[in-house]
Amino acid sequence: MPPRVVAPFSERGFSFLAAGLIILTGVLAYSNTFANGFVWDDASSVLLHEHVRQPSKFFQLFREDQHAFGRGQGNFYRPLLSASFMLDYALSRPDDPSSEPSPFLFHCSSLAWHILATLFLFALLTRLGAPRFVRLIAPLLYVVHPLHTEAVTYISGRADSMAAAFMFAGLWTSMWDESRRRLIVGHILTPLCFIAALLSKESAAIFPALLLLFALIRPRTPAESQTHRPLLWRALLVGTCVALLAVYVTLRMTVLHFAPAANGAGHPLTHRLTEASQALAAYSRLFFVPTGLHMERTLAGMPAWGAAFGAILIAILVVVAVFAFLRGKRRLVLALGLFGVAWLPVSGIIPLNAPMAEHWMYVPLAGILWALAELLEPLNRRPRTAPIVAVGVLALAVAYVALTVDRNQDWRDNASIYRATLDENPWSARVNFNLAVTYDSMVGNSPGARRHYEWFLRLYEMHWAPNQTGPATEEELEAHLALGRIYLAHHRYDEAAEHFGTILGVPTNGQFPPIVHEAALGLGKCLLAQGQIDGAREVFAEVPPERTDLAVEIDGLLRRAGG
DSSP: OOOOOOOSSOHHHHHHHHHHHHHHHHHHHHGGGTTOOOOTTHIIIIITOTTTTOGGGGGGGGGSOTTTTTTOOOSOOOHHHHHHHHHHHHHSOOSSTTSOOOSHHHHHHHHHHHHHHHHHHHHHHHHTTOOHHHHHHHHHHHHHOGGGHHHHTSGGGHHHHHHHHHHHHHHHHTTOOSSHHHHHHHHHHHHHHHHHHHTTOGGGGGHHHHHHHHHHHSOOOHHHHTOSHHHHHHHHHHHHHHHHHHHHHHHHHTTTOOSOOOOSOOOOHHHHHHHHHHHHHHHHHHHHSOOSOOSOOOOTTOOTHHHHHHHHHHHHHHHHHHHHHHTTOHHHHHHHHHHHHHHGGGSSSSOOSSSOOGGGGTTHHHHHHHHHHHHHHHHHTSTTTHHHHHHHHHHHHHHHHHHHHHHHGGGSSHHHHHHHHHHHOTTOHHHHHHHHHHIIIIIOOHHHHHHHHHHHHHHIIIIIGGGOOSSOOHHHHHHHHHHHHHHHHTTOHHHHHHHHHHHHHSOOTTOOHHHHHHHHHHHHHHHHHTTOHHHHHHHHTTSOTTOHHHHHHHHHHHHHHTO
């Protein structure tokens, strides 16, 4: 009689150990974010969002755009994300209402959502009967992967982890079928998870496709082999989520559509297919060698062979999925399917506002790491190759933790994240403008502000102005106004007057009157400093009397100049 092999851990013990390791490694990788501040869109998502600061306005969050206060009305309908900010704000509200809340709790919450999403991924793999190696390795690499820093370290990026947590939870509950009662509970919870995911981020619209994929491909349980009734339940569940998606799309196109769609047609389909292949080639490197991360990725400079490489990768993934299906390796098919379904909407084939973004890979990366673990699992079962696999995976996890900890430092404040981005992509006009504003209004670095405002204007003239047919943009005018003020403060009156005059000379179609009035004030100051009182009086006349704040200052300037 062969000796009995005793597993070192019971199933319950292994689950607790794996969950503990996921939590521990997640905290290890992101604990240095707790001292980071609010950056980038956190201002409009949290600090300037009047309703986030008032718990009594909770239901109002479900009727407005996420950035209704701050950067302006758009179509980011994420009320549960805003609700999570409302809770963090209420718990961390300072004694002085006029001061900013501490960002500490916001970062703790973002990490908690990321860990929760990873735990639901672990639960999903467990439900599918994945081996312990797969169930441990895929979530561990997922929770520490540096590609997630934009979704975890950046407070406003929390939408990705919230939506993923609800989607993974919904897929998990959709497979509750041990009893009729548990089946019914699962079929109630799954649509609720889908609704919560949609209200966290719009990309959760892929959930019905994922649900259909799992319903068709996942292995049937012994109980399901006895009857077709569970298959009907699966069909009912998918149909319910499709109906919910139809209702959501209808509402988003009508009462929940807050801003007009962007003008202009997208690139031709052939161009978008090429860029999608190029983006996939770039992503494939970031999946396994996630270095040089930044938030302004473009495909500029991507060689022509990048599209061919991406197309080959797509073909390989399809072939592997087909081969795995024929060999009965359904979990591998599901892993690749999870990647494909989650990647397709953000691939660029459907026109988007950027060719690629790191945080878009939050859900697709789960499929890639899951597939990697499934492919390595047979090697882990062989005595000769198991140590090599263990050492390789451990080394990869340690490297990912180190890279994540390092990347977290880029997000500690606005100046840091903008500088880090420009180190990788100095041609980003938007980031140059944001860094200039940060230097000008927050850091007090006048030379740095001047340098980046000027660089922004050069980039604007190179890339935006040739295609600009309407009035000047607000960013262009603000850059000229800021430069005028900087030069005026340094008594460089001719250069200051040039920037103020540019604002007064470009067509604005009546837009941005405060900037125009401030420019008139600045130009008048330059003329007064040069002794041109009559010229200053003529420019000051462009400031309307209702701008009493400026009128009082102008009156004082003219009296002191004897005019």
